[in-house]
Amino acid sequence: MSRPKNQNYKGHGLSKGKEREGEWDFYWCDVSWLRENFDHTYMDDHVRISHFRNHYELTRKNYMVKNLKRFRRQLEREAGKLEAAKCDFFPKTFEMPCEYHLFVEEFRKHPGITWIMKPVARSQGKGIFLFRRLKDVMDWRKDTRNSDDQKEELPVENYVAQRYVENPYLIGGRKFDLRVYVLVMSYLPLRAWLYRDGFARFSNTRFTLSSIDDQYVHLTNVAVQKTSPDYHPKKGCKWMLQRFRQYLASKHGPQAVEALFSDMDNIFIKSLQSVQKVIISDKHCFELYGYDILIDQDLKPWLLEVNASPSLTASSQEDYELKTCLVEDTLHVVDMEARLTGKEKRIGGFDLMWNDGPVSREEGAPDLPGTGNFMTNTHLGCINDRKNQLQHLFCSLQAQKKASS
Amino acid sequence: MRKAQGSWEKRILKSLNSMCTELSIPLARKRPVGQQKELLNKWNEMGTDEPDLSLFRPVYAPKDFLEVLINLRNPNYENGDSLSFRTHLGLIQVPLKVKDIPELKECFVELGLNTGQLGIDDSTQVPPELFESEHVRIGQKVLAEQDSAAAQQYIRQGSPTALRAELWALILNISSQPEDILYYEQLKTNVIQHDLLVDSLIYKDVKLTASNDDYYFVFEDYLYQVLLCFSRDTSVLAHFAYNSASPPKSYIRGKLGLEEYAVFYPPNGVIPFHGFSMYVAPLCFLYHEPYKLYQTFREMYVRFFFRLHSISSHPSGIVSLCLLFETLLQTYLPQLFYHLREIGAQPLRISFKWMVRAFSGYLATDQLLLLWDRILGYNSLEILAVLAAAVFAFRAVNLMEVTSLASAEAVLADLSTLKVMPLLQIFLFATVT
Numbered sequence A: 001m002s003r004p005k006n007q008n009y010k011g012h013g014l015s016k017g018k019e020r021e022g023e024w025d026f027y028w029c030d031v032s033w034l035r036e037n038f039d040h041t042y043m044d045d046h047v048r049i050s051h052f053r054n055h056y057e058l059t060r061k062n063y064m065v066k067n068l069k070r071f072r073r074q075l076e077r078e079a080g081k082l083e084a085a086k087c088d089f090f091p092k093t094f095e096m097p098c099e100y101h102l103f104v105e106e107f108r109k110h111p112g113i114t115w116i117m118k119p120v121a122r123s124q125g126k127g128i129f130l131f132r133r134l135k136d137v138m139d140w141r142k143d144t145r146n147s148d149d150q151k152e153e154l155p156v157e158n159y160v161a162q163r164y165v166e167n168p169y170l171i172g173g174r175k176f177d178l179r180v181y182v183l184v185m186s187y188l189p190l191r192a193w194l195y196r197d198g199f200a201r202f203s204n205t206r207f208t209l210s211s212i213d214d215q216y217v218h219l220t221n222v223a224v225q226k227t228s229p230d231y232h233p234k235k236g237c238k239w240m241l242q243r244f245r246q247y248l249a250s251k252h253g254p255q256a257v258e259a260l261f262s263d264m265d266n267i268f269i270k271s272l273q274s275v276q277k278v279i280i281s282d283k284h285c286f287e288l289y290g291y292d293i294l295i296d297q298d299l300k301p302w303l304l305e306v307n308a309s310p311s312l313t314a315s316s317q318e319d320y321e322l323k324t325c326l327v328e329d330t331l332h333v334v335d336m337e338a339r340l341t342g343k344e345k346r347i348g349g350f351d352l353m354w355n356d357g358p359v360s361r362e363e364g365a366p367d368l369p370g371t372g373n374f375m376t377n378t379h380l381g382c383i384n385d386r387k388n389q390l391q392h393l394f395c396s397l398q399a400q401k402k403a404s405s
Numbered sequence B: 001m002r003k004a005q006g007s008w009e010k011r012i013l014k015s016l017n018s019m020c021t022e023l024s025i026p027l028a029r030k031r032p033v034g035q036q037k038e039l040l041n042k043w044n045e046m047g048t049d050e051p052d053l054s055l056f057r058p059v060y061a062p063k064d065f066l067e068v069l070i071n072l073r074n075p076n077y078e079n080g081d082s083l084s085f086r087t088h089l090g091l092i093q094v095p096l097k098v099k100d101i102p103e104l105k106e107c108f109v110e111l112g113l114n115t116g117q118l119g120i121d122d123s124t125q126v127p128p129e130l131f132e133s134e135h136v137r138i139g140q141k142v143l144a145e146q147d148s149a150a151a152q153q154y155i156r157q158g159s160p161t162a163l164r165a166e167l168w169a170l171i172l173n174i175s176s177q178p179e180d181i182l183y184y185e186q187l188k189t190n191v192i193q194h195d196l197l198v199d200s201l202i203y204k205d206v207k208l209t210a211s212n213d214d215y216y217f218v219f220e221d222y223l224y225q226v227l228l229c230f231s232r233d234t235s236v237l238a239h240f241a242y243n244s245a246s247p248p249k250s251y252i253r254g255k256l257g258l259e260e261y262a263v264f265y266p267p268n269g270v271i272p273f274h275g276f277s278m279y280v281a282p283l284c285f286l287y288h289e290p291y292k293l294y295q296t297f298r299e300m301y302v303r304f305f306f307r308l309h310s311i312s313s314h315p316s317g318i319v320s321l322c323l324l325f326e327t328l329l330q331t332y333l334p335q336l337f338y339h340l341r342e343i344g345a346q347p348l349r350i351s352f353k354w355m356v357r358a359f360s361g362y363l364a365t366d367q368l369l370l371l372w373d374r375i376l377g378y379n380s381l382e383i384l385a386v387l388a389a390a391v392f393a394f395r396a397v398n399l400m401e402v403t404s405l406a407s408a409e410a411v412l413a414d415l416s417t418l419k420v421m422p423l424l425q426i427f428l429f430a431t432v433t
Helices: A031-040 A061-079 A081-087 A100-109 A134-150 A241-252 A254-274 A317-334 A386-404 B002-023 B033-041 B043-048 B062-070 B101-107 B132-145 B148-157 B161-171 B178-193 B197-208 B216-230 B234-241 B281-285 B290-303 B305-309 B318-332 B334-342 B347-356 B365-378 B382-394 B396-400 B405-411 B420-430
Strands: A093-096 A115-119 A129-131 A159-163 A174-186 A191-206 A238-240 A287-295 A301-307 A350-355 B028-030 B194-196 B249-251 B262-264
Touching: A061 A081, A061 A093, A061 A159, A061 A254, A061 A301, A081 A254, A093 A100, A129 A134, A174 A241, A174 A254, A174 A317, A191 A241, A191 A254, A191 A317, A238 A241, A238 A317, A241 A254, A241 B161, A241 B281, A241 B365, A254 A287, A254 A301, A254 A350, A317 A350, A317 A386, B002 B062, B002 B197, B033 B043, B033 B178, B043 B216, B062 B318, B062 B347, B101 B318, B101 B382, B101 B420, B132 B148, B132 B161, B148 B161, B148 B365, B161 B290, B161 B365, B178 B194, B178 B216, B178 B290, B194 B197, B197 B216, B216 B281, B216 B290, B234 B290, B281 B290, B281 B365, B290 B305, B305 B318, B305 B347, B318 B334, B318 B347, B318 B382, B334 B396, B347 B382, B347 B405, B365 B382, B365 B420, B382 B396, B382 B420, B396 B405
Parallel strands: none
Antiparallel strands: A093 A159, A115 A129, A115 A159, A174 A191, A174 A287, A191 A238, A191 A350, A287 A301, B028 B194, B249 B262
């Protein structure tokens, strides 16, 4: 059988190894392909595919919000208000147009704050705008309604209205968000890996609330920044997470930074738990998510969105290296060659973050939180000596195999 | 030496004045009120301004300065015609006393193999109980006692990230009194009210260097806020008392030569050169209030950085550093040195720019800060020359195979992956001499 390993990832796209229709072992596919073909494709046991059938429960903004809200209510019922408060990492969001009236109620309670309107399924910052007056929303509503009547072509799009985080943490006067990679190998049970590397994406212009029409100020996607008149491609406007972590540590001290990163761990786990029962768990599926996190001035992280197909095109040499290693390590975790024992806690740059329960950092220690010095096995923004680690790992696996054969 | 510095200064000033006449821009002028208001509004985002700077050139670049240094000769010194093993084959031909490795080992004894270092003994494989935790505890104690001398001794082994900003402030005697904040605000007002030609040079330098750096681009605005104020700070003039240089003078229009009408230009007496803004950029990692950042930079400048672009015989002066670098290389890596010389790649031509910038922009920021920790700890810039030699030693194998200056440059183009402390330790303490 052909093994079209997608080594060239410059723009993940359809794997060209589909010369013989249906004969593949591993497929890094497009979500559109998945939508059309998954349901009537037979896959052998060993076959792997890079998306879950209904990933949109997590990655479409309106579904994610719905699932999170439901999960929060469940947590409150089962474990009380304190536990449920751990889900308060997404800004108040309302689905449009169905929750329009609820939104208006909330809007009237807090006059003067800024809201952001985001299309549910688009990416790269398209279709987003900020507003402070209901009038802007009503105008927009009229526009979309009219265009519906006039043309059939424009599909009715769902939007969400979300409270805009008005006090983002600024570095050098600029707003930024964090891109973090989480690999989910299964939902039932939940097994998720966290990649050590990631980056902070800066807006090219200085942050000010007075210019909410200037989307270049507020939107930090590189895709949007690339069209800003200030954009200089050489700049890249990204910081690797290690640099970001160091910067924060020198400003706020290591404890504050630990607390922030541990709050982010909480975001990843809770968001995955909220869709655990909803996602169709198929043993063939795995998924690499790109999480977008915004930090505010109180060092609280907010979840902006989760991407099922994070961009794998590189904007600089450093970026290229990060993404190559990311894909390579993903393939290692997927383990088509069945080299791993399944008990590993670290593979290359990935750390096992959740294995049907929290995972402890210490080797061989019981994975039970609440036992004194429980340190979770996450190292976001820490040194990534993946080459070394992989070498040791595969050497010892080989030795084990020899010993047992 | 003073003569050479004097003539170098004349050259720089001439260049500045001619640029001034060419572009018909006055060296200084008062800003009209409208412009003042505009600048005040834009103070925190001057980086968004895109003035036309195409006609401005930096007054000089490090390589121009290097040419001057290469041509320094002591008229009293008779070298003798015969070549001996003592003959110095490098570019610098001034016989200043520089340390050799045994002397450096004595001087930098805290960097030795048996002493814990940040930059080595805090790596992931080393359990923190062995050194790091204790070192952090001592650092906190030093800060609690506010003991400047102890801090200087302590920082020779490196500063923990979280304590660095305070430790440097303690060592540099920087206080954040209301007077200091007021002084900074006053400088800011000066900037708003008057426009100097030097401002455009600063803009250009920031846009060319720091803004293009992968990590420092974020701090662009802070750099303007610091450098523009710096150029108006007349308190900097005080450092000329111990600097072989003298501040350039300019004369009010029409009163050339009349001392009563002479003013220092720029007001702080320092004409920026290409890459000057890189002295400030790493500090943005540590200090976030503009006045603190400003004070730290000013202190660092009048204690250390000025020595990197003025001609003097001081052991931390750039001439001595160059000579130290070349001597270390020639004495301890003779094969490499001769080889590079043969192919027309005099090592100093490559390492000069590193030393003039104190390695800013060449090393990764965390490594650079570890290096600058030691500059503060030992109150000397000699470590820059030692590091430069250590880098050559590290890449010696590849350098032995190159056959041209360009390929030698290529081997040494990217220093961003280097770990500074292991390199220094190996070079000083673990190489057979």
